Amino acid sequence: GPAQQLAGITASGELRVGTPSDYKPYTYRLGQSSAYLGLDIDLAAGLARRLGVKLTIVPTSWPALLADWNADKFDIAVGGISITPERQQHGLFSIPYQRDGKTPITRCENQQRFQTLAQINQPDVRLIVNPGGTNERFARSHAPRAQLTVYPDNVTIFGQIVAGKADLMMTDAMETRLQQRLHRELCAVHPEAPFDSADKAMLLPRDPAFKTLVDQWLQERLASGALQRDVEHWLAFPWTLEPLRQAIDQRLLLAEPVARAKWNKQAPIEDLPREAMVIAAAVEQGRALGLPADRVEAVFHAQIEASKTVQRELYARWSAQHAGRFADAPDLAAEIRPRLDLITTQLLAALAANQATLADATRHDQVAQALRTLDATALSPAAARQALAPLITNN
Numbered sequence: 532g533p534a535q536q537l538a539g540i541t542a543s544g545e546l547r548v549g550t551p552s553d554y555k556p557y558t559y560r561l562g563q564s565s566a567y568l569g570l571d572i573d574l575a576a577g578l579a580r581r582l583g584v585k586l587t588i589v590p591t592s593w594p595a596l597l598a599d600w601n602a603d604k605f606d607i608a609v610g611g612i613s614i615t616p617e618r619q620q621h622g623l624f625s626i627p628y629q630r631d632g633k634t635p636i637t638r639c640e641n642q643q644r645f646q647t648l649a650q651i652n653q654p655d656v657r658l659i660v661n662p663g664g665t666n667e668r669f670a671r672s673h674a675p676r677a678q679l680t681v682y683p684d685n686v687t688i689f690g691q692i693v694a695g696k697a698d699l700m701m702t703d704a705m706e707t708r709l710q711q712r713l714h715r716e717l718c719a720v721h722p723e724a725p726f727d728s729a730d731k732a733m734l735l736p737r738d739p740a741f742k743t744l745v746d747q748w749l750q751e752r753l754a755s756g757a758l759q760r761d762v763e764h765w766l767a768f769p770w771t772l773e774p775l776r777q778a779i780d781q782r783l784l785l786a787e788p789v790a791r792a793k794w795n796k797q798a799p800i801e802d803l804p805r806e807a808m809v810i811a812a813a814v815e816q817g818r819a820l821g822l823p824a825d826r827v828e829a830v831f832h833a834q835i836e837a838s839k840t841v842q843r844e845l846y847a848r849w850s851a852q853h854a855g856r857f858a859d860a861p862d863l864a865a866e867i868r869p870r871l872d873l874i875t876t877q878l879l880a881a882l883a884a885n886q887a888t889l890a891d892a893t894r895h896d897q898v899a900q901a902l903r904t905l906d907a908t909a910l911s912p913a914a915a916r917q918a919l920a921p922l923i924t925n926n
């Protein structure tokens with residue numbers, strides 16, 4: 532484990548918190564940014580406040596967690612980490628703040644069919660599982676007679692159950708609760724009474740004084756109900772906005788290769804006929820998805836204006852540097868515009884899927900939190916604000 536103990540952390544004025552990047556609702560990284568969201572990120576921030584030090588998030592991953600821990604890359608680790616005997620050999624665990632375990636998620640009409648492992652462990656049951664982790668191990672050892680599909684994409688795996696390609700998945704109860712909110716067709720089966728149980732806790736250095744402090748602080752949050760409120764908050768968070776955020780970000784990031792292509796030809800940045808085509812195509816596709824034309828126009832107008840902001844800022848910099856032609860500029864018509872067109876489709880689908888959330892005034896803060904972190908902010912903060920303006924009110 533890390534060398535740093537409580538006294539060292541306090542003296543350094545910084546708590547370095549390692550976390551994996553993709554375990555909602557515990558921890559989730561927005562793109563390549565240093566911005567993380569989730570229950571455990573809030574817990575880490577609260578602990579840093581309690582210690583009077585600044586929070587620094589250190590990205591890690593499930594496979595690298597213990598190696599990074601032993602290489603002293605962070606002082607504590609969070610992110611829905613289960614207490615396991617292996618991990619206990621490398622550090623101390625706080626008291627648990629969540630108990631989780633494997634439970635089924637299925638189409639709601641099948642809820643009664645999959646209550647018990649005896650019902651699930653049958654040759655006519657089509658089980659689906661993501662590979663490599665505890666879900667696969669659980670499925671293989673507890674339902675060996677069922678038909679097992681190993682499906683590698685953790686994001687679309689739940690769509691397979693919705694589409695009837697599989698009957699059920701068994702995963703952490705917390706994830707079944709989250710996914711039943713994201714897919715109305717799916718129901719978590721007895722998430723309050725999973726088949727097995729694993730305790731989630733913070734991984735701490737071997738410093739009993741530090742553990743005592745963290746445990747007291749966690750105990751207060753558990754006793755007051757604050758922790759349960761945090762759990763509900765992060766379960767209800769609009770995680771469905773993520774494809775929309777990604778589409779906006781990817782579109783804006785393409786302004787840089789667009790600008791390079793134009794610079795090489797010394798072409799003007801603005802191309803009004805192309806803008807009209809982009810907007811007309813978006814409005815037409817949007818209509819098929821039930822999106823109002825004025826809404827689609829406003830959103831795409833903002834994306835195009837944001838793109839021009841990036842391009843103008845780059846042109847200004849390159850002019851000041853007397854930059855020559857780029858050796859590696861892409862072809863605008865052959866390479867970049869087809870990619871922009873693809874993003875148009877993705878952005879519209881995400882917009883349509885989130886219409887109700889985006890229109891809900893009580894969720895404006897959460898919408899802003901889910902959308903506002905763009906990797907493209909590094910290109911131009913002004914452009915990032917422009918791109919998001921029609922979607923978030925308190926920008």
Ligand SMILES: O=C(O)C(=O)C[C@]1(C(=O)O)C=C[C@@H](O)C=C1
Nearest residue numbers: 789800801802805806809835838
């Ligand atoms: O395709 C281009 O030429 C771009 O610069 C991209 C884009 C766009 O965002 O779609 C932006 C500005 C132009 O006026 C036209 C289109």
